[in-house]
Amino acid sequence: MSNLSIFDIAGPIMVGPSSSHTAGACKIGQFARALFHDTPKKVTFYLHGSFGEVYKGHATDLALLAGVMKLKTSDPNIKNAFEIADQRHIQYKFIPKDLGEKYHPNTVEVILEDGKNKMSVIGSSIGGGMIEIVKIDEFDVYLQGSAGKHLSLVVCHQKNPKIMAELIKKINKLGIRIAETVESSFKDERLTVLSLEGRRITLPEVIDLEMNTEGVDFIRSLSKLQTQ
Amino acid sequence: MNQFEFHTTEEMLALCHKHKLSIGEVAKRYESERSGKSVSAVRNKMKQTRDVMYEAVRKGIHSTQKSKMGMVGGDAHKMHLALKKMPEMMGNKVTVRAMSYAMAVGEQNASMGRIVAFPTAGGAGVIPGVLFSSAEHFKAGKRKLLNGMFCSSAVGLIIAEGATLSAAKGGCQAEVGAGVAMAAAGLTEMRGGTPDQCFHASAMALKSYLGLACDPLGGLVEVPCIKRNSLGCMVAIGASDMAIAGVKSFIPFDEVVLAMRNIAKIMSPKIRETALGGLAVTKTGNMIKQKLGMKITPMDL
Structure with a gap:
């Protein structure tokens, strides 16, 4: 039996419209940015499955980019992510792509570049704002992004x-x-x-x-x- | 096992009776024990949660902005204006205000405003709608409203443990249905109902939502979600009234939750947030799909 917090129910505080397609996407962006450790000059998002199909309607694109720029999932500025990226001279691109059957339908591959370094991070949004990072460059990993104990x-x-x-x-x-x-x-x-x-x-x-x-x-x- | 740990209605009621506490008070102590933080720190966190909800309501009732696809927006404002012409309305001030607040939160969510996913983004309108509107009516102190919110959260936790709070797994019964059941209990606690009455209210509310499809147009949390939240307030208030009047649910809440889980298991994935059935594949639904660049789904009749 799980040990849920009262605030797992009364929360999270987030910017809409969808916990999996917006809040989760933002979180994947944050993880990618944290793993890259620097503000990238160029970001490319390869959107897989449902992410690729409905990303516009759910503002998945804005949320991903906002996350890469360290905006929180509850930041109302998520909707201005494109303008903020332009101001910071960050290039961004969104490309729907089939990453393969083994990935969750809500998955994205983020490629971050700053001229010197390049990193690829693959993450999935598994519902309720929870995410998993499953690949960093060539390494298969499993990182969970919810309020855990560890x-x-x-x-x-x-x-x-x-x-x-x-x-x-x-x-x-x-x-x-x-x-x-x-x-x-x-x-x-x-x-x-x-x-x-x-x-x-x-x-x-x-x-x-x-x-x-x-x-x-x-x-x-x-x-x-x-x-x- | 922690002193205030609970997973079911039965366990929660035993704790309430043993310590002579309300559901909200037990929930507060449970969270304090679980997180290792003081009860007042836990209460403060709930205050922040409440403030975000208030902000969404306040913005939503004055906004006339349409959502990106133009499907929703401005209805909360219409309902808010209706509060000034109450003689034309059939419901009372509490219900009309609750409906306007619930819509406000839904519309804010759809237009990328900040909300609290309480219990989820899709069902986030019912609890602020019912609890805030009633609190204004009672002129309730802050503590009373917070206790109502804690009580609602406890009921949500029992649903999450026994069934699910995800429409992708259980359809709309798991989101709006859960929100209505949670709000019914929270309101009953705020009115001074006993813990047993709170769960009777929840059980009666949830029973009316069993089996509800999650079939939103284009998969967006807009149509029919927002209006369902709004009308859900009426059911929550009604269920609470019934419980306060002494009506009991013939089926205990724990069993209703299990029924919900059973229905989730046998429910077609087409009506579980995939936009492949129900309203999502109507003529209007397919038009929205086309606009979004999605594949059209013929209606299976």
Whole structure:
């Protein structure tokens, strides 16, 4: 039996019209932006299934773009997302595309670029504003975006077990426990998702870990998004 | 197990009787226990929720803006104006105002305004409609209104646990139907009804919504959703009146919830938010589909 909050019922506070096609889409955009770690100069959205068919009517396009620009699901400015993106000189494109049968009908692939870096994030909106991130670049992952008990840290690193062991030691020293580790590999690289328990990890701590742990390409904290 | 944990009506009523508390008060303590926050922090969060709902109502009753597809907009304002010519209306001030508030929230949602999905975006109008309009009538204090909202949430939680709150899974009974059942209990608590009376009101309300199709035009949360929210207020107020008058539901609320789950299971996916049946495939429905660039669905008669 699930342990629902009263505010799962009396909420979420959101901008309409649809929790799955608007609020969920916005959240996928936020995750993509957080994983990319920077404001992209160019974003391309490949809309799959129902997203591709009805995105205009449900303002899925506005919500996705708003999320990439860090707007909250409850921000009334979502409807002005195109104008805001133009002001910030962010190029955007929406292309309906069949990503394959294995994906949920409400799925989008987000390609973020800033001239130097490029990242691909695939996310699905599974209803009631809840989402899943299922792919980051070539790595299959499973990140949930609802108010859960755990907060995730996404680490991309070289395939050397020592690197992760050292990082986990450092995190434990901060007084944060690791509830779960999920790994996904591609070629020489590995992506590990750590579920944290206890207190919330701060941004300076994340940056410190990223800078001072050898063999780590990047660390992204999703804690703020997951409890929003 | 936490002291105030509940999943069913039976468990909730046992807690109410044991601690001599209303449903709303138990819900507040449940949330406090669950989140580890103080009861007053939980109450404050509900105040924020209420403020967002008020804002949506306030904007909605004055707005004449049409939605993107032009299907809805401005009706809440019409109903609000009707409040000034009550002799022409059959309902009383509470019901007409409730209908106008419920429409206001639905129209705000359709035009990308900020709302509270209470319990979902599709059924978000009934609770503010019924509870706010009645609170104005009673000149109820803030605490009373908040308790009504907590009570409604508790009923929603029982529906979510026992069945579903998603129209994609259970049709409109799970969204507007759930909203009506929740509002009926919340209102009954605000009027000083007993916890048992609250659940009788919910049961009678939900029974009238069992099996309702989710068949919105073009899959958009506009037609018939918004007017269904509006008319749902009448049912919620009626069910609450019946419970206060002493009428009991012959079937307990827990069983009604299970019936809803059963119906959800045997309901065709065509009438579960897919726009493939019912109103969505009428001549008008297909016209909207065409406008949206969707495939036309011939009506299966």
